[in-house]
Amino acid sequence: MSVARVAVPIAARQSFDYWVPDGLPVLRGSVVRVGVGARTLVGVVVEMPRESEVDPTRLRPIVELVGDVAPVPEDVLRLATFAADYYGQPLGSILACAAPPVGAASRRSGVRGVTKPARAPAASAGASSAGASAASTGASSTESPAAPHPGWHDPGARVGGALNSEQQRAAHAVTETLGRFETFLLHGVTGSGKTETYLAAAAEAVARGGQVLLLVPEINLTPQLAARVAAAFGGTPVGVLHSRLAAGARRTTWRDAAEGRARIVLGTRLAVFAPLPWLGLIVVDEEHDDSYRQEEGVRYHARDLAIVRARERGVPVVLASATPSLESFHRAEVGAYRLLCLGARAVPGARPPSVRFVTNRGLAAGAVVAAPVLEAIGERLGRAEQSLVFVNRRGFSPSLLCHACGWAACCPHCTARLVLHRESRELRCHHCGFARRVAPACPTCGNQDLTPVGAGTQRLEEQLSERFPQARIARVDRDTTTRRGAFAAVAQRVSSGEIDILVGTQMLAKGHDFPRLTLVAVLGADNALYSADFRATERLFAQLVQVGGRAGRARLAGEVLIQTDFAEHPLFQALCAQDYQSFARTLLAERRAADLPPYSHLALLEAQGRSREDVERFLADAWRLAREAIAALGGRCECFPPSTPSLARRAGLERGHLLVQSASRRDLHALLRAWRPELEAQGARRVRWRVDVDPADLG
Numbered sequence: 001m002s003v004a005r006v007a008v009p010i011a012a013r014q015s016f017d018y019w020v021p022d023g024l025p026v027l028r029g030s031v032v033r034v035g036v037g038a039r040t041l042v043g044v045v046v047e048m049p050r051e052s053e054v055d056p057t058r059l060r061p062i063v064e065l066v067g068d069v070a071p072v073p074e075d076v077l078r079l080a081t082f083a084a085d086y087y088g089q090p091l092g093s094i095l096a097c098a099a100p101p102v103g104a105a106s107r108r109s110g111v112r113g114v115t116k117p118a119r120a121p122a123a124s125a126g127a128s129s130a131g132a133s134a135a136s137t138g139a140s141s142t143e144s145p146a147a148p149h150p151g152w153h154d155p156g157a158r159v160g161g162a163l164n165s166e167q168q169r170a171a172h173a174v175t176e177t178l179g180r181f182e183t184f185l186l187h188g189v190t191g192s193g194k195t196e197t198y199l200a201a202a203a204e205a206v207a208r209g210g211q212v213l214l215l216v217p218e219i220n221l222t223p224q225l226a227a228r229v230a231a232a233f234g235g236t237p238v239g240v241l242h243s244r245l246a247a248g249a250r251r252t253t254w255r256d257a258a259e260g261r262a263r264i265v266l267g268t269r270l271a272v273f274a275p276l277p278w279l280g281l282i283v284v285d286e287e288h289d290d291s292y293r294q295e296e297g298v299r300y301h302a303r304d305l306a307i308v309r310a311r312e313r314g315v316p317v318v319l320a321s322a323t324p325s326l327e328s329f330h331r332a333e334v335g336a337y338r339l340l341c342l343g344a345r346a347v348p349g350a351r352p353p354s355v356r357f358v359t360n361r362g363l364a365a366g367a368v369v370a371a372p373v374l375e376a377i378g379e380r381l382g383r384a385e386q387s388l389v390f391v392n393r394r395g396f397s398p399s400l401l402c403h404a405c406g407w408a409a410c411c412p413h414c415t416a417r418l419v420l421h422r423e424s425r426e427l428r429c430h431h432c433g434f435a436r437r438v439a440p441a442c443p444t445c446g447n448q449d450l451t452p453v454g455a456g457t458q459r460l461e462e463q464l465s466e467r468f469p470q471a472r473i474a475r476v477d478r479d480t481t482t483r484r485g486a487f488a489a490v491a492q493r494v495s496s497g498e499i500d501i502l503v504g505t506q507m508l509a510k511g512h513d514f515p516r517l518t519l520v521a522v523l524g525a526d527n528a529l530y531s532a533d534f535r536a537t538e539r540l541f542a543q544l545v546q547v548g549g550r551a552g553r554a555r556l557a558g559e560v561l562i563q564t565d566f567a568e569h570p571l572f573q574a575l576c577a578q579d580y581q582s583f584a585r586t587l588l589a590e591r592r593a594a595d596l597p598p599y600s601h602l603a604l605l606e607a608q609g610r611s612r613e614d615v616e617r618f619l620a621d622a623w624r625l626a627r628e629a630i631a632a633l634g635g636r637c638e639c640f641p642p643s644t645p646s647l648a649r650r651a652g653l654e655r656g657h658l659l660v661q662s663a664s665r666r667d668l669h670a671l672l673r674a675w676r677p678e679l680e681a682q683g684a685r686r687v688r689w690r691v692d693v694d695p696a697d698l699g
């Protein structure tokens with residue numbers, strides 16, 4: 001009787017053994033349905049052990065081999081195993097991301113659900129001639145794109161032809177390394193042609209029979225981008241993968257990638273697990289973007305996993321950004337990554353936007369936008385050009401205060417202010433979703449004159465439409481774009497000139513090029529300058545560079561106006577000078593002094609529970625266990641006392657933290673491996689906890 005060890009997506013860390021019914025072609029990587037307790041779950045076979053440690057009579061059979069999806073290939077299994085170990089996540093949960101979504105369970109029972117034999121996993125790297133032949137075989141199938149496009153055989157010439165010499169050198173540096181591992185950091189100002197450069201390298205990889213994995217942040221994955229990529233390759237099939245894609249479409253792309261039909265897989269973070277038997281090159285665009293960090297459910301960082309995968313497969317990986325993460329820039333500084341710089345803007349005649357500062361002082365009561373900003377918008381309206389008013393969301397949320405007694409509208413479940421939503425006359429909590437109607441009077445003193453504080457995008461929109469009654473204004477934020485496709489619809493209206501002023505939050509920073517957009521005004525940036533979050537300035541700089549890049553991308557000159565009380569701040573000065581590198585070095589010096597990443601590696605134990613006492617007791621025990629484990633390992637890690645984050649209570653749960661740190665990643669992981677089982681053995685029933693490796697921030 002053969003036995004299969006199956007990882008299923010449940011919190012338990014171990015995998016379970018099942019017996020394989022006769023004739024069922026199960027192998028490592030097969031996607032199967034198995035019974036777990038009373039449920040039937042989809043899992044992945046991670047091992048075919050010679051025998052089980054479980055008494056054979058107690059083993060349950062595999063219910064079904066899922067026949068309509070390819071098995072998870074060997075390198076993806078190894079990547080998932082690495083991620084499970086590194087981030088301390090159950091392997092089954094990581095594999096649930098790494099396996100394609102499966103259809104509904106077969107209605108037939110048992111092994112008769114099998115519809116076709118599983119294919120052997122194709123994990124060999126760099127078999128370029130085999131790749132090309134598999135692709136042409138695949139192309140004859142009716143559901144896949146037809147025969148190669150005439151432009152397919154030499155797409156390099158097609159894409160590369162438009163490159164300037166600097167871009168050509170950068171693309172060439174990458175293509176020279178095809179067939180071996182190397183990490184590139186492609187750094188260039190907005191509009192310097194990063195996309196064209198990596199697409200040229202990608203075209204070469206495809207021309208040599210390889211597949212290319214192109215990762216982009218969630219919000220950038222627009223139909224326009226997919227079209228642009230497809231066009232760059234003269235119609236070479238592009239598979240698109242993201243989490244909002246319907247399961248059937250995702251399954252199709254997965255299969256096209258696994259069988260080599262999709263030569264380019266363009267996707268968001270989950271695509272890092274796509275099956276790519278002929279993988280030749282990985283590109284991570286906007287590598288600094290926070291959306292590569294998976295925070296819900298299982299946790300991993302797709303950029304970091306992309307590098308692991310490239311190393312494993314022996315292929316180059318390109319990280320592209322105008323504002324690289326400090327981690328990546330540091331790796332380039334110490335020579336671990338090769339830095340490729342693109343200097344000039346690629347569009348002939350286009351100039352970088354000029355940056356000007358406007359003080360907040362002298363703002364009229366209740367006003368949000370300073371007079372010089374309004375004047376600049378007025379000028380644009382006069383010339384039929386467009387303006388973008390960018391609001392740094394943090395600190396820009398309006399709340400409700402009683403000036404008579406000091407009462408503030410707070411969430412009953414969180415240590416947070418409720419946010420005033422004028423249109424729906426509601427107060428809402430942005431942490432837990434709690435909402436209630438705005439009360440007519442202060443619940444404490446009865447005062448009927450409650451004052452909204454903080455501006456908010458709605459107030460901003462009001463002020464703009466009072467001042468410019470003729471202007472067509474569109475607001476883009478979480479309230480207006482919850483519907484799928486709503487943002488794309490607004491972008492379309494901006495492109496076609498139906499909008500004069502665009503108002504909104506970070507969503508606006510990315511993606512689209514609007515040729516008639518010549519003014520970007522930035523409000524509320526000061527809130528991030530002195531934030532407790534150690535990554536706040538790095539993030540703000542990236543956002544401002546990105547949003548500033550929206551101005552004047554075509555032939556019209558662009559201007560960026562920043563409304564601030566701290567114009568002398570090094571961040572703004574670096575922005576003016578378009579000097580990312582010296583600013584990054586300043587930030588790195590600060591990080592080094594504070595012993596923060598990339599000079600140390602962090603893991604944050606987050607605990608939450610109904611009672612503060614339970615949380616504190618758990619963390620006190622965890623602290624003691626950590627110190628014991630550190631002592632046993634020779635003391636190369638540090639453990640800080642438990643602390644309470646500023647959002648001390650969220651959704652009714654008390655929160656507490658414990659930070660562990662080490663100069664060595666290896667030592668930190670040795671500690672986590674020793675510490676985690678001790679924490680599990682505590683059997684804390686009233687406290688939920690998790691360890692966040694490489695946390696985004698410490699709040």
Ligand SMILES: [Zn+2]
Pocket residue numbers: 402403404405406407442443444445446447
């Ligand atoms: Zn009051």
Ligand SMILES: [Zn+2]
Pocket residue numbers: 411412413414416429430431432433434650651
């Ligand atoms: Zn709340």
